[in-house]
Amino acid sequence: MIKELETAIGYEFKDIRLLENALAHSSYANEHFHNSLMSNERLEFLGDSILGMIVADHLYRNFPDRPEGELTRMRADMVCEQSLAVIAHQINLGDFLMLGHGEEQGGGRKRSSILADAVESVIAACYLDGGYDAALRFVRRFVLSDIPVVRYHNVDYKTALQERVQQRKNQVLSYHLVGEEGPDHEKHFNVEVQLNGVQIGLGSGTSKKRAEQDAARTALEHMNEIS
Helix, strand or coil: CHHHHHHHHCCCCCCHHHHHHHCECHHHHHHHCCCHHHCCHHHHHHHHHHHHHHHHHHHHHHCCCCCHHHHHHHHHHHHCHHHHHHHHHHCCHHHHCECCHHHHHCCHHHCHHHHHHHHHHHHHHHHHHHHHHHHHHHHHHHCCCCCCCCCCCCCCHHHHHHHHHCCCCCCCEEEEEEEEECCHHHCEEEEEEEECCEEEEEEEECCHHHHHHHHHHHHHHHHHHHC
């Protein structure tokens, strides 16, 4: 079955144990080996750095007219959890993960955070097995093939909203949690942003911080519509 994954990523491992390690979630390692070091977390650590370096190098060389701040936002968008989870779905990575019983029952195969971490682990496994070129081929095929140049998922909307509001004196922004739903492992939060006590935006997300960012985004869009 693991051969199917090799076909999907376009790389055949010399040491298949590296790929197997990349698929072992911490819940599986703790349940079967009672040792978290047997999980893919160390590979994830390495893969995160390799991915960031390859993407940064590509953006630096191919976008000579973009300032540092914009390159940083582009890189952040390309390596964020959401983007990596999309790649995982493309290669059906969730089907190959080794999960503990509780994580399996809790829908871990579809959880974005687990999928994103596994993608980074696979990148590290490719690097350790075939060197830089093997990792580069993976990143070029799945990450660099779709570079966002217009809109970024990781724009700091809260900062942008704060800067816009501060153009006038005595303005007070505040964020308030107005609801949450879903089980503990898949919570969804709803947040409103108020300007001087009046609601100007509503947002939602899988964390309070993301919900606040979404609320700030909707507030900015509303301001742009009425300005």
